[in-house]
Structures are given as C-alpha cells and as structure tokens.
Amino acid sequence: MKKYIFVAGGVMSGIGKGIAVSSIGRVLKSKGFKVTAIKIDPYINVDAGTMNPVEHGEVFVTEDGVECDQDVGNYERFLDENIYTDNYMTTGKVYQSVINKERNLEYNGKCVEVVPDIPNEVIATIKKAGEKTNSEFVLIEIGGTVGEYQNMLFLEAARMLKLAHPKDVLFILVSYLPIPNKIGEMKTKPTQYAVRTLNSAGIQPQIILARSDKPLDDIRKNKISVFCSVDQRDVISAPDIDSIYEVPLNFEKENLGNRILEELHLDPVYEKDLEDWSKLVNTIKTVTDPVKIGIVGKYFETGKFTLTDSYISVIESVKHAAYFFNKKPEIQWLSAEDYEQDQSKLKELSSFDGIIVPGGFGNRGTEGKIKVIQYCRENKIPFLGLCLGMQLSVIEFARNVCGLNANSTEFTKEGELVIDVMPEQKVLLKEKKYGGTMRLGAYDCKIKPGTISARAYNKELISERHRHRYELNNSCRKLLENRGLVMAGVNPEKDLVEIIEIKDHPFFVATQFHPEFKSRPLRPHPLFREFINASIQR
Numbered sequence: 001m002k003k004y005i006f007v008a009g010g011v012m013s014g015i016g017k018g019i020a021v022s023s024i025g026r027v028l029k030s031k032g033f034k035v036t037a038i039k040i041d042p043y044i045n046v047d048a049g050t051m052n053p054v055e056h057g058e059v060f061v062t063e064d065g066v067e068c069d070q071d072v073g074n075y076e077r078f079l080d081e082n083i084y085t086d087n088y089m090t091t092g093k094v095y096q097s098v099i100n101k102e103r104n105l106e107y108n109g110k111c112v113e114v115v116p117d118i119p120n121e122v123i124a125t126i127k128k129a130g131e132k133t134n135s136e137f138v139l140i141e142i143g144g145t146v147g148e149y150q151n152m153l154f155l156e157a158a159r160m161l162k163l164a165h166p167k168d169v170l171f172i173l174v175s176y177l178p179i180p181n182k183i184g185e186m187k188t189k190p191t192q193y194a195v196r197t198l199n200s201a202g203i204q205p206q207i208i209l210a211r212s213d214k215p216l217d218d219i220r221k222n223k224i225s226v227f228c229s230v231d232q233r234d235v236i237s238a239p240d241i242d243s244i245y246e247v248p249l250n251f252e253k254e255n256l257g258n259r260i261l262e263e264l265h266l267d268p269v270y271e272k273d274l275e276d277w278s279k280l281v282n283t284i285k286t287v288t289d290p291v292k293i294g295i296v297g298k299y300f301e302t303g304k305f306t307l308t309d310s311y312i313s314v315i316e317s318v319k320h321a322a323y324f325f326n327k328k329p330e331i332q333w334l335s336a337e338d339y340e341q342d343q344s345k346l347k348e349l350s351s352f353d354g355i356i357v358p359g360g361f362g363n364r365g366t367e368g369k370i371k372v373i374q375y376c377r378e379n380k381i382p383f384l385g386l387c388l389g390m391q392l393s394v395i396e397f398a399r400n401v402c403g404l405n406a407n408s409t410e411f412t413k414e415g416e417l418v419i420d421v422m423p424e425q426k427v428l429l430k431e432k433k434y435g436g437t438m439r440l441g442a443y444d445c446k447i448k449p450g451t452i453s454a455r456a457y458n459k460e461l462i463s464e465r466h467r468h469r470y471e472l473n474n475s476c477r478k479l480l481e482n483r484g485l486v487m488a489g490v491n492p493e494k495d496l497v498e499i500i501e502i503k504d505h506p507f508f509v510a511t512q513f514h515p516e517f518k519s520r521p522l523r524p525h526p527l528f529r530e531f532i533n534a535s536i537q538r
C-alpha cells in the first residue's frame, strides 16, 4: 500500500507548511505507519547549497549529502527517520534530470514537452522516494503559495497522480486566516480565493489546515466548509503556539489523523503512540530553570529584522539537549562583528553558560569569532565549535598558544595556513564548479579514547554529516598536538581531523562535521547533550 498526501499553501508564505507536514507525519507514524516526506522547492537552483542563508535559511544536509531546504531537517526531527536525495526536488533539479535523459536518448526520439514530461518526472521521483524508504505514506510539500507561477507544474503532477490513483491521493491546503486589528474578526475570504485558485488547477483540497493567531470557531469552520466544499470535520484549527513540537498533539485534538485515514479509504486507528512526544511537550511547557547559550554568528540580519532560520538545526539541537536535562533553553544571538569593533564586549560572554560558534563561509566576522573563542578558552566557558567554528578554534590555538601567524586558505594566502583547502577541492574551485561539490554527507570518524567526545558518544567509530571544502592542515598537526591540542576524532580513510578538544577545560570541543543535523527531539545529540551538561554545571 502507498498513499500520497500533497500539502500546498494558500494566502501567503511562512505559515508553517513544513511544520504541518512534519506533524502530520508524526501523527501517522504514531498510528503505526511507515512515513516519509518530500520537499519541493519551486526555484531554479538545483539545490539549496548555492544560496545565502539570509536569503533562504539554513542549508540542511542529508546522510547522502544533498544540500536542501531546512524543512527536510524538520521532517527528520519529527519523523525520527533519515531522508534521502529523492525526497528533495527543485524546478532546476527536475529539468536537469529530464534534459539529461533527453541527451541520453531515453525519450526514444519523441518530442519532450513541459507537460506531461516534467510532471511525469516529478511523479516518478515521488514514487522512487516512497520505494526507497519502503513507506506506506509519502507526504509531499509543495513549496510556495498557490496562485504563483513557479509551482504550477508541481500542482499539475499532483493532479495527474490523483487522476491515476483517486483513492490513494489526498490534497491538503494549509491556509492563513488573518484577524485584522481594526476589524478584530477572523476573515475567511483569502482562504476562499486560495481554494478557487487551486480549483482552477484542477485540484479540490479535501482537508484545510487553518493557520491563524487564534483557534477557529464553529462559525468560521462552517463558512470555510460551505464556501470551499470541504467537510466541516476536515477544517482543522491550527492556531499559533509556543512550541512547534506541540503541533502534532493539537492536530490529534482535532482528530486529523483519522480524518486523513478515512479520506484515504483506510480504517481509523485509535491507539496511538504519542506518549513520549506528549512528555516532551509537557517538559517544554513546564521548564523554568534556564540554561543560557550564546550563538555567535553573522547570518542574522535582514533589514530591521533578526532571522534565526539560518541556524535552525543548531537552535533545535540546543533545545533538545536542554529539555533532556529539564532546563529552559535561553538562546541569544551574538553578532560576530561586534567583537571586532569593541573588545570590552567580550566580558559579556561570561554571563553565558555556554557559547557556540556555528558554521559559516567567507572572511566577514571571522576575527570577531576568533576573539570569542580565545575568551572562551582562557576563561573556561563551555564552548562548542561547528565546522567553521572548529577551523577558527584551530587558528585561535595556533595564534595564541603556538605563537604562529595562523590563518585559513579560505581567507588569505599569507601566514601559516593551519586550515587548508582539501586537495580534491582545488581543481573544483579553479573550474568554478561550486554547486554540490563540497565534502558532503556522512563520513566515519574514529574517536580517541579518554576524550570528552569518547565519553559523549560512548563508542569508537561514529558517523556524522559534513559540508566543507577546507580542513585542518595535516602538516601542522604534530606542532599543534605538541602544544596540547587534542585530535579527538579522525576520519580513518583520509586521515582528516574531525574533532579537536582542549585539555584542562570544562568543555571545549569543536567538530569539522555538523552534529546539529542528527539531533532529534527525543534523542539529543551526544555532543550537544554533554555541552549543555557542562553549561549547566557552570
């Protein structure tokens, strides 16, 4: 059995389609089904890897090394399942694949056309993703908003799949109901228009998730039901809430899981296993004792607004670990560049229980981050460095402990290049082959016994996800080691340093990989867990 659920968005973007899809997935999983989720981004970029995080939010990386939209991270966190390459599609990726097939004569001399060949490719990929993960339910999130030009071919694919399998395909619209200040009443008209627009694409939504500031009342439910031709039981109230992890529970209060099963001609399932999930939500709602973590980054500012999406997996990992210890995570954004201009600001860092320097690209802000790292090392503030955060930790150590004029080839050609470009990357960079060519996805790492990492993981061989072109320069390794830098994890095949630690420090760990991509709400990542533990001790 395979069932396909398409989720599209109405009225405006940013209303939480990704969380809705993730939560539907969790609800179905709790009823005993095997579920996977697909994200469709309608833009031309072949993947998210070439986009600035300020533009698009975090670039999430899968086990098999796809650089994709942050929603895939939400799917993995809510479903507690790994997601693979076929679960991520963009217009660029679909066209690229169709064009490659055409060049290989795979269309047998036929004229290849936008319709039906593009939607057919989308459908084939959706089916492949379902096969690979052996799933009973495949959830497909169509990015963007209905009515825009970019996602039309994906809606067309949804319509065509429904035509082929009428009983196995379900359409859900996530819509938004504004409550204009001056009117003070929840308005349904924009949703009615969104449904009309979907109708004109040949699609009738069977369930409407009504996002709003407040819960829907019966009057609104009835209105949407009548004007949008949806059973009133299938108009689901989805008000704003404090924690995203509460959404599956709220959906279940509205009986969404069984409504989905009934719409797809399946028997309702009344037992559900949301017990651990409910416990987690209860913890989230009741914790009061704070653990205060500073994240030093640079992808925060867009105009007058602060954007935290760029670091979403890091933030969620901190939360998972804090909840594990029954603490309330208090996360503060610290702008790296501030520490370059005003050194006295460094003292503020002492008011935090722990500091994280996450990943990043390019020179901007790096000198500020290095100052922060030095302050954490010298003042014994628990510190976790991620990817660029590790590279800068090595530079800091080489400069301030070993007395070298140290730097990274990413920023300069001068001085002692303790961080250097990986040999295979040199050719790629010279040929300007930037897209999808970093060292991506999961690689093994051997942990050195007796280290903080060894205690955290409690095993010798681990696997973590990567996204980088630069690495610790092995020709400097001995020198750094002799001065006390601990090479706590090394990739066995290529002998690349993957984790460094500092001795005589409550917690100073930095990783070349991104542990944040593998933390799950009910299973915090071991390094985040130990980092938060050390932060609590402080």
Ligand code: GLN
Pocket (backbone or CB within 6 Å): 358, 359, 360, 361, 362, 386, 387, 388, 389, 410, 467, 468, 469, 470, 471
């Ligand atoms: N810019 C660094 C590199 O490419 C670090 C990348 C990252 O933080 N993801 O190696």
